[in-house]
Amino acid sequence: MIQVDEKGFYGKFGGAYIPEMLYPNVEELRENWEALVASPSYQEEFQQLLRDFVGRPTPLYFAARLSETFGAKIYLKREDLCHTGAHKVNNTVGQIILAKKLGKKRIIAETGAGQHGVATATVCALMGMDCTIYMGELDIKRQRPNVERMRILGAKVVPAVSGSKTLKDATNEAMRAWIADPVGTHYIIGSVVGPHPYPEMVARFQSVISEEIKWQLKAKEGRENPDLVIACVGGGSNAAGAFYHYYNEPAVRLIAAEAAGLGIHSGKSAATSVLGTPGILHGSKTLVMQTEDGQVIEPHSISAGLDYPGIGPVHAHLHAVGRAEFVGVEDEDAMKAGILLSRTEGIIPAIETAHAIHALNQITFNPNDLIVINLSGRGDKDLETYIQWGNY
């Protein structure tokens, strides 16, 4: 049974390894989130926003030409059609209603590529809440259009100048900012990472993905369960959402596509399931890319959204118990898969998502298999990377 326990552990992974200064904040969330989310007034607002603002349900689209190419029946779950262009907004909508109900006035968030930052700035604008986004100084330079999107939406973008000046440091800065204003601020974490209850809470907000897949597939194919579900894993939120209602359906194979960068053992990779060892990162025990001395290593991936030195504790557990199969997809292959999807289906995917597409080449399946790929985001934000790669 894949399930979080009382203390926030999935098997050996999870928990809340946080400084005491964060304890009251995290405790407040832990004690309240489930009851609040279950309340009718919450659900009414949440469902209405998912429908009218995000654009849910997103289509489950039969990809005929892609199916032909790979010799299987492939459906794409179109999270790329969500408002702001990725699944990230499912979580930010969920959390901002929670923050409002908890009486918070100010929102903070970390962002790597800027997708979660944009999704957060968007819901803050929607709710008229003050918004500060922490972003690595290097990422601010690399992701200029998203920085400006956040600013247009009224958010303040604060550079994280410590450490390696990327996503992990932005997360550190956001945690510090939360310590500095524990009463008025809510921290919207962008993936299934961080201290308990974040991993389970974010997964729950993203679980709408597999909830919809189930009834959509039933309508189209007469069955709720596909043979395989494939998703890319950075922190693991879109994967957790796509896997959620299949965790305990052993006949459904769960495939997690990680970023192998320039090659898993090239020293330029973010394939945490292979390179990571148990450790603590951003408040939970999980697989972490680290040195022998326990210092966190800066990963590499061509896609900023997969460029994280850990994975959510639920994925560390899925890996440990063999419930999910992890495949490492290299930069070059992901780019090629992005072009392939563009040419066969007329969909330019986010480069994160392109990793999931390429996983089709790295696993075995039967010709009659029914496969659902979670199309986590669209490629607009990645045009510059596509252009620089240039091989199309």
Place this chain on the structure above:
Amino acid sequence: MNRIDYLFQTKKERVLSIYVTAGFPNLEDTLPVMEAIQAAGADIIELGIPYSDPIADGPTIQESNTQALENGMSIKTLFSQLLGFRAKIHVPVILMGYLNPIMQFGVVEFCKKCKQVGIDGLILPDLPMSQYLEEYKALFEEYGLFISFLISPQTSEKRIREVDEHSSGFIYMVSSHAITGAKSAISKEQEVYFERVAGMNLNHPRLIGFGISDAATFQLASRYSQGAIIGSALIKHIAYSLDLNKDIHAFIKGVLTPE
């Protein structure tokens, strides 16, 4: 008797604990810096184990961590530096570190080494008390290691009592909603919190840390507790020091001289 208990039995006020990152400013400075801190009159030395992602610390301490890591500091190196340090250092020495590097080193091995070289206590900011009670309490006790838990202005009275029950030596009282970092003054709101906790009749002495930087803030903190902890201010003071001994003396004398 643990040196920390002995200290608080013999000294009830104006206890000064100085935090410094191990292997900073240079790798081999660990011991000379400790000697200078003791000679200048500090009562406790808190040695920081450098970490790449110290989330409870501000920019000054994080930079010193980064510097120490670049210098090549690791737990292994630290213990080799500390071997035999008790020949020179008699004040209590506490290791402050994040859990991850210690887990990778091996918690049992870490405790053994601590005892072997003569460490008195630990401060592990990201080890939750519940996890400590479940996994580590017996182990730390076996090796005679005290542990100080933190409280902050947001900590409930019930939780403060739990911290008091499970801490050994002293309680680390975080002065404000903040990460470490030298701030200039202490606000009225902070004083109210200091007074509230002082009135709780806790079993353990309290040291106030975060934002204590000079004689004035040390004196104020000492009015509401047994003393204070200074880190960032000293680190700033010695970051580019050409004469560590002299600069550390000047800094600590400055803090200890009433205004």
